[in-house]
Amino acid sequence: MGRHSRTGPERAGPDTDADAALAKATDEGPEGVRPGPGSGRRRRPAGAESHVSFQQAAHVRGGHPEHREPGGGWGAGPGTGRPADGERPVPRRPMGQARTADRAEKAGRAQGAPASARPAGTKSLIPGPRREFVEAFDTPPTPPTPPPPRGEGGPAAGRGAEGSGGGTGQPEEAEEGKEGRGSKGRTFTGIAAAAVTTVLAVVVAGQVAQDDGASNTARSAGVDRDDTRDASRSDDRPTPTAPRVKPLTYEQKMARAYPLAAKLRGPGKFDSVPGTAKAPGTGHKYRYRIDVEQGLGLDPDLFARAVQETLNDDRSWAHDGAMTFERVSSGDPDFVITLASPGTTADWCRKSGLDTTVDNVSCDSAATERVMINAYRWAQGSATFGPDELFAYRQMLINHEVGHRLGHNHVSCRTPGALAPVMQQQTKSLDIDGVKCRPNAWAHPGR
Structure with a gap:
């Protein structure tokens, strides 16, 4: 039990x-009688049992x-x-x-x-x-609040007073x-x-300080840590830029070939090149206009400059100040130099009884105001001059057809190995009647 x-x-x-x-000592209060000091050993009353049971x-x-x-x-x-x-x-x-x-x-x-x-x-x-x-x-x-009043029912009162109110x-x-x-x-x-919270706060603060130090060190060393840039690119390596394309010079443009079909037939509508170019020399002045057929895809300004510079060159018909040429864009010119497709060129040459379909050549349509320059020959050149002499071939093409407008007829080479006359049909051949000559672009070439 x-x-x-x-x-x-x-x-x-x-x-x-x-x-x-x-209990007696407690009831007597602090003024009660206290026993004298003991020896530190527990005393038992006389007659008590020496041992206490379990x-x-x-x-x-x-x-x-x-x-x-x-x-x-x-x-x-x-x-x-x-x-x-x-x-x-x-x-x-x-x-x-x-x-x-x-x-x-x-x-x-x-x-x-x-x-x-x-x-x-x-x-x-x-x-x-x-x-x-x-x-x-x-x-x-929580925010600090005034402490509760000390008294009945408080934490100290509830624990401190034992035995009051029923015990x-x-x-x-x-x-x-x-x-x-x-x-x-x-x-x-x-x-x-x-x-634990304090330790974690110290660790996090140390990591933040370490990261800040690393970032400052990286910035001071010149290392860019921005993710938007390529990590493999150094600051000393220049950023590649697109190469600047240098515009071609007039000579370079005149030496290049341009794509154009040999049987192209354009719409037959022309646009006049705007602007004027004054006659630079003395002598008889010829006024001309330049028209370019629509849809050719060729540079009309390049063609206009080539005509003006070629005709007024001292090796051309303006030699020794015999005449000069001036380009206009309106009014009543002496003739119209026209750049047209092979089909349109054949149409205008036919009006003067000429057939340009054979060998796809140009002509001076004397019955009209137009001196026709075949756009295919202008863009591609001819086998007689070859691809390396496109600049000279275009100069010859202008001088030959304008020479017809000035009253000159075809002339053939008479001395083998000599420069062919500018009025020879050099587009077709440089070897006429067994006499082979060298290509030539000028009416008065240098000796």
């Missing part, structure tokens, strides 16, 4: 006498007294001489009486004594942690012990959480 179910007379012994003495021995939890630091989160302990908040002062007792009261209280709890059997006016010797200290770790931080029994004491142990665990948990 358990010890809480024992029935029988009330236990008597030395501890009972100690309890009575303790059932009568008071059980001490853990076998050792629990030591608590005075003050702080655990409140004021016994013998500190300083009461906890809200508690009334408790008279100090000699060490012998304190030990006797401690053993009596523990024996009462072990034997399951009711609250009425405990000495009146006694209080717990091991107070629990202060509630406000525990709540500082168990609850999230407290063993169940309440057991509950208080559990609360103390749980609060202690929560306190340690809160302290550990605060320590």
